[in-house]
Amino acid sequence: MQPKEVAGRRAAEWVEDGMTLGLGTGSTVFFTLVAIAERIRDHGLRVRGVPTSLDTEHKARGMGIPLATLDQVTQLDLTIDGADEIDGAFQMIKGGGGALLREKVVAAISRREVIVVGPDKVVARLGTTFALPVEVVPFARPVVERALSRLGCEPAVRRTRDGSEYRTDNGNQILDCRFPAGIADARALERQIDAIPGVVESGLFIDLAHTLVIGQPDGRAEVRER
Ligand code: 5RP
Numbered sequence: 311m312q313p314k315e316v317a318g319r320r321a322a323e324w325v326e327d328g329m330t331l332g333l334g335t336g337s338t339v340f341f342t343l344v345a346i347a348e349r350i351r352d353h354g355l356r357v358r359g360v361p362t363s364l365d366t367e368h369k370a371r372g373m374g375i376p377l378a379t380l381d382q383v384t385q386l387d388l389t390i391d392g393a394d395e396i397d398g399a400f401q402m403i404k405g406g407g408g409a410l411l412r413e414k415v416v417a418a419i420s421r422r423e424v425i426v427v428g429p430d431k432v433v434a435r436l437g438t439t440f441a442l443p444v445e446v447v448p449f450a451r452p453v454v455e456r457a458l459s460r461l462g463c464e465p466a467v468r469r470t471r472d473g474s475e476y477r478t479d480n481g482n483q484i485l486d487c488r489f490p491a492g493i494a495d496a497r498a499l500e501r502q503i504d505a506i507p508g509v510v511e512s513g514l515f516i517d518l519a520h521t522l523v524i525g526q527p528d529g530r531a532e533v534r535e536r
Contacts, residue, residue, distance in 0.1 A: 313428035316525030318342040320533070321390045321424045325349070325357060330383050332416040333359040333375070334391025335366050335409035338426045338525075342390045347373035360386060362416050363409035364479045380415070389420035394440045394513070395433045396425060396522060400536045401496045403436055405443030405513030408468070408478045414511055417518040424521040432524060436514075437493035441466070441486040443513040448483050450508020455485060457506045461499065463487035482510050 311319075318341025325331065325346055333343065343366070349355040351374065358378040361367035370377060391413055395403040402425065404410050417423050433439055442463070446454045451467070458465045468476040468484035476484055493499055493514075500514040524532040 311529055313525030313527055314338040314426075315341040316529055316531050317426035317428065317523045318390075318525070319345045320525070320531035321426045321523050322346050322349070324388060324424065325355070326387075327356055329357050329387040330378060330385075331357055331359040332386045332389025332391070332420050332423075333361045333366050333370055334389060334413060335363040335407045336392035338392040338428070339366070339390060340369065342426060343370055343373055343375065347375055350374060360416055362391065362412040363407065365407070365409075384419070386416065386420040388422050388424065389416055390424045390426060391417065393425050393427050393431055393515075393519075395436050395438075396427060396431055396519065397433055397436050400425075400519040400522060401436060401517075402515040402519060403440050403442055403513050404515050405445070405484065406440065408443070408476065408484055410443055410513045411445050411478065411480055411482075411511040414515060414518070417515065422520050423518050424523060425519045426523045426525070428525050429527075435492040436496050437489040441488040442493070443468070444485045444487055444503060445478055445480070445482045445510040445512075446485055447508050447510060448481075451483050451485070454506055454508045458485060458487055458503070461502055463489045480510070
């Protein structure tokens with residue numbers, strides 16, 4: 311089993327009958343969805359999930375996982391999601407798949423946020439292996455781009471494979487911000503980015519993760535609690 315599958319499946323073991331779940335986005339969480347769907351099919355597990363992207367909504371629906379909207383739930387028992395980078399304090403960069411806004415909304419109402427990754431996502435300092443995604447309103451994009459540059463990064467408009475501008479599920483654009491020396495103070499940076507008019511959300515996830523599952527190449531799942 312690959313690290314992503316090890317981590318994704320291990321986290322699904324915390325899903326209990328009757329839970330309302332947050333369903334994260336990405337190739338690691340995909341294995342969580344598969345494991346949950348297996349338990350629904352084989353053991354009659356009763357759960358419902360709020361998807362963090364149209365992609366996850368599509369996959370979960372196809373696998374027979376019952377879905378709910380934020381009109382129907384006030385709190386989530388457990389959310390399982392991936393990350394692009396996570397440091398020793400469980401601060402994260404997310405949004406590689408463009409789902410950062412919905413992922414953060416869902417994380418904020420989750421009693422427990424479990425992050426599933428392979429070992430390559432664990433870093434000493436955020437911003438050293440991955441550019442920070444920032445979701446912006448298209449009208450404001452040039453203004454936000456200049457303001458982000460003044461914060462010390464090199465923003466680049468995210469594009470699709472065919473070269474056109476990428477749009478999120480919310481109709482916005484993403485600026486992928488490379489910090490040449492990494493991010494020194496993620497908490498302060500999140501506040502600075504959020505203060506720029508036209509920014510919808512940044513991919514910095516501060517104090518939102520409770521549990522980290524790292525799938526290892528030898529098939530072990532390493533579990534760390536914050
Ligand atoms: C999507 C995300 C994903 O959780 C993150 O990109 C990790 O994805 P993967 O498990 O495919 O590496 O933040 O916006």
